[in-house]
Amino acid sequence: MTLSINIRPFRSGDVEPIKELTAQTFAGVSLEQNVENLLGLLEGHDWRWRKARHIDDDVARNPGGIFVAETEGRIVGYITTLVDKDAGRGRIPNLAVDPNFRGNGLGRRLIERALDYFRSVGLCYAMIETMEQNEIGRHLYPSCGFEEVARQVHYARKL
Numbered sequence: 001m002t003l004s005i006n007i008r009p010f011r012s013g014d015v016e017p018i019k020e021l022t023a024q025t026f027a028g029v030s031l032e033q034n035v036e037n038l039l040g041l042l043e044g045h046d047w048r049w050r051k052a053r054h055i056d057d058d059v060a061r062n063p064g065g066i067f068v069a070e071t072e073g074r075i076v077g078y079i080t081t082l083v084d085k086d087a088g089r090g091r092i093p094n095l096a097v098d099p100n101f102r103g104n105g106l107g108r109r110l111i112e113r114a115l116d117y118f119r120s121v122g123l124c125y126a127m128i129e130t131m132e133q134n135e136i137g138r139h140l141y142p143s144c145g146f147e148e149v150a151r152q153v154h155y156a157r158k159l
Ligand SMILES: CC(C)(COP(=O)(O)OP(=O)(O)OC[C@H]1O[C@@H](n2cnc3c(N)ncnc32)[C@H](O)[C@@H]1OP(=O)(O)O)[C@@H](O)C(=O)NCCC(=O)NCCS
Pocket: 025, 026, 029, 094, 095, 096, 097, 098, 101, 102, 103, 104, 105, 106, 107, 108, 109, 129, 130, 131, 134, 135, 136, 137, 139, 140, 143
């Protein structure tokens, strides 16, 4: 099914809605939440605050490579990208779709949009990662043509 959802380039006014969507959507699939589960609240900030800050980083690094999915003026998904032209590599650090709009191919469309963008700036390969606990990511990325190359283990401790 094709939804009447437009995918367009990021605008500066999108930062806050994207951060809100991030805070709403990453429960159960965020490294920041896993750390909080282990160590508790840190510096008075919860995992949602920490995760939303990743968007600030993405915007600072490559605003021209962020795309948002919008319907009736409401942002219901986004994808962020990083580009290393010398290495020929594109990376997708963050991707999210509003739970009310999932399961209709929007995540896949956002990934395809990012891959088209990578091709348009002359890159030759793309990378994306997901946590082992993220069942949807582990299904979606291989079905978008990505192949597993490595697994990484994250550790944390209190100081
Ligand atoms: C990952 C995410 C963006 C996908 O958005 P979406 O619009 O639902 O994506 P799509 O509809 O294109 O594809 C979802 C796929 O996962 C499948 N899926 C849904 N629930 C699943 C589950 N529990 N286990 C495995 N696969 C599942 C769907 O069937 C679909 O696959 P298909 O196209 O082969 O049928 C969305 O789930 C999300 O925002 N999750 C929270 C944030 C997140 O995990 N971001 C990625 C971090 S790596």
